[in-house]
Structure formats: C-alpha cells, structure tokens
Amino acid sequence: MYVKRFPQHTGLIMNFGDFSSVVQLGVGLHLGTALLQMYGEIGLQPMIRSIERMQNVAEDPNHPPKDEYRDQLATIISRFEVYKIQMFTDYKRYLIVNSVVAAMLIVILVFISYCYSTPISPQGSIVFVALSILPAPITLFCHWHDATNALRPLLDAAKALEAKMI
Template identity: 45%
Template sequence: MKYGDFSSLVQLGVGLHAGTALLQLYGEFGLQPVERAIARLKYALSDQDAALDNLGRLSQLEAELSIFKIQLFNEYKKYMKCNLAIAGILTACLVYIAFYNDDTISVGWALILAVLSCIPAPITLAVLWFDAARQIRPLRNKVSRLEDEVYGPPNRSGNLA
C-alpha cells in the first residue's frame, strides 16, 4: 500500500469533518416542530379573549426554547472545534500524501488514517443530535399539552372530525 492510495479517503474525511462542523443540523430540523407549534399557538391565542393564562404559559415556552437554542449552540461550538481540528489534521495529512505519494504506508498508519477520516464526524453528529433530542423532549411535551388545551385533544381514531 502507498500513501497515494489513501488520498481519496483523507479528502472524504476533511470534507466530512469540515461539513459536520459547519452544519448545525439539529437547529434546522430538530427544533422546527416545536417552533411551528409555538407559532400556531401564538396565532390561535391571539384571537381568544380568555387566553391570558395560556399566553403566559406560551411566553414561558418561548423563553425555554430560546434558552435551549443558546445551550445547543454552546454545545455545538465544542463539537465544531473538535471537527475543525480533525479536518485540519487531515488536511496536513493530505499535504504529506501529496509529497510522499509513492512511499509505502504501514498498516498502522493506514488504519489511523481510515479511522480518523471516517469515525469522529458521524459520532459527534450523532451524540449532539441524540443529546439535543433528549433535552428538547420535555419542552416538546409541554407545547403538546398546551396545544391539546387550546385545540382539544387530537382525534386518534383515524376518522375525520
């Protein structure tokens, strides 16, 4: 095996880690259902006169969501720094590979390059995603309960109204 045999894998690793560091997927996809539900509730409660208690609860939920977003961003920054550091290391490996393309590579270094290229980014993304999903669950449940109070419980029988 030669270093040149691993250039594509290391390029993939750089892209994977840089992309994972720069994309905040949970903020885009994981929070959308809660944000949409809060927007629907805000609209529904704007038409009701006797909704002062629910408006207070809705304001509290909006505040909790804002705090969660700040906490999520702070947690995300840790993972972003880690993934950018790995992308930097892999970029340095690419430069080395470019100069020593035809030199043989040991099995140990080949394994290190493969693991470093493919493993950390998906792990950090999964950890951040599952941790955020676990932390947002209580807020999602509160929003759902408020929706049930405002709109009535959902019709789970499968029949339309």
C-alpha cells in the same frame, strides 16, 4: 498511443499515496459537518410549529385563552429561546472538534504528498480510514442526540399546553 502502466502490488503492500483520496474525503466531511447546522433547520421545526399554533390561538379574539395559558405559553417561549442559545453553544464545541480533525487531516495530506510511494502497514491504513471517516458522523450524531434529548421535555410541555388551548 501512450498507455500508463501501474505497478502491480503483490500482497497487501500499500503506499501512503493510496490514501490521499480517503483523507481528502475526510477533510471535506469534517469541514462540511462543521459548517452544517442541520438540527436548527430540521430538529426545531416541530417546536416552532407548535409555538406558532399556540400563538394563533392566543391571538384569536373570538376565543381568548385563559391568562394561565398565556403565562404558560410565555414561559415555554422563553425556555425555547434559552434552549436555542444552549444548542448554539454546544454546536460551537462540535464545530471546534470537527475543525481540529479537518486541520489534522490537512497535515496528513501534506505528509502523504511527501511520502506518496512509501509503504504503509495495514494497521496504519485502518487508522487513516477511521480518522478520515468516523469523527464527522460521530460528532453529528452526538450533537443531534444531545439536542433532541434537551428539547424533548420542552416539546412535551408545549404539546400539553397546545392540547389544553385547543
């Protein structure tokens, strides 16, 4: 039976090859985050449901709302459409950042394949891990935070109008 023996490291000597999996994970995280528009699926749902409820009330022939409410609803809907365009524009900026980081990590993977058994310093290992893992969740959080803050005033206006209409 063949048993592969791994050389035993003494101390904190690490090689570039020890980080290839972490960098591969980083490429996947960044490409996945770049292609994932979760905020559009999750974050906009309260606003979409509120608009649908108000439109149902506005279309009810038994209890027609005041023209003032119809005008306010039309304003909210148009502001929401503008918001979605702005959110998509911001999303493209985060898409570019994550794609650039993923491309850098691919270059690092190629470098690692050539220098697989070259020792790396502990500081270098920290840089590899941080570059591989941190930018994706940071950009996702920033996009989510910016989108939520921009939507909040519009959602508050929709809730206030919905309360008046109902």
